[in-house]
Amino acid sequence: MNYQTFQPHSDLESLVSCYWTLEIPAEYSSERQRIIPDGCIEMAFILGDDIKRYTSDDEFILQPRAMVLGQTIEPFFIEPTGYVNTFAIRFYPYGFANFVTTPIKDLANKETPIEFLFEKNSAKELEQKIIDAKDSKQRIEIIENFLLEKMNDKATIDTIVKQTLDALLLSKGTESITTILKDDLSKRRQLERNFKKQIGVSPKQLGKVIRLQTALKLLLNKKSDNLTKVAYESEYFDQAHFTKDFKEFTGINPKEFLGNENMALSTLFYK
């Protein structure tokens, strides 16, 4: 297995978290993988064999080979059908709205082929270029040119949305929306509307995702002492509330997660 991340061009670094590639030979390719919401929007190009995404226990779809995966607020499962080779762009929560006119909320909880988001020919052309490129370095160049060009006719992000988002990130998802708005309570309705449109989920939901991610990082990196401690450090009211949120976003409870889950991928992604 070979997982690599790359830093974006400085003009894009406020919008793009990173580029990443994952390659797994068919003979090592693994069983079902649990994907946990992390607040980011990804654009991914499948360069290897198809990848399934389960829509229920025993039903699945094949993911589009050039797609955008919007905000998710519940766990889901994917499974390689053979050789895995993926190139992807990880956007910050607010990052992707700058490149498309589609409301981001329409992308939530599913994959959208890129030809639905960009002018059809340019999407096709982009996909082909990415496929033909000889290495990640070239792919990054291609995608950066594409994005930088799109940014020129941009719909830039709302200031209230950005402020709220910054506050959420800073407080690791613990600050209440009302507190963030403080004196500007008149903006509440507007914030709700714009946040959903530009980020894809409501402010509170993103806050919860961020808070859980904080806890998850603690669990994975520190090897964690006990769950109570992790809960308090991530500012959950107590361990019981932590478990409840954990289950909501991951589908399992913390102990199961630490115990028997194949955490290879999760660990990779939450450095």
Place this chain on the structure above:
DNA sequence: ACGGCGCTTGTCGGACCATT
């Protein structure tokens, strides 16, 4: 498009419980 009203729905603190 914005701000505001008010109803519905969701969240969280807190108390408490069963299992190990």
Place this chain on the structure above:
DNA sequence: AATGGTCCGACAAGCGCCGT
């Protein structure tokens, strides 16, 4: 004593709708 969990009421967030 630690852990994973339930339930409830108060309050926060979400949302349709309406006037500007």
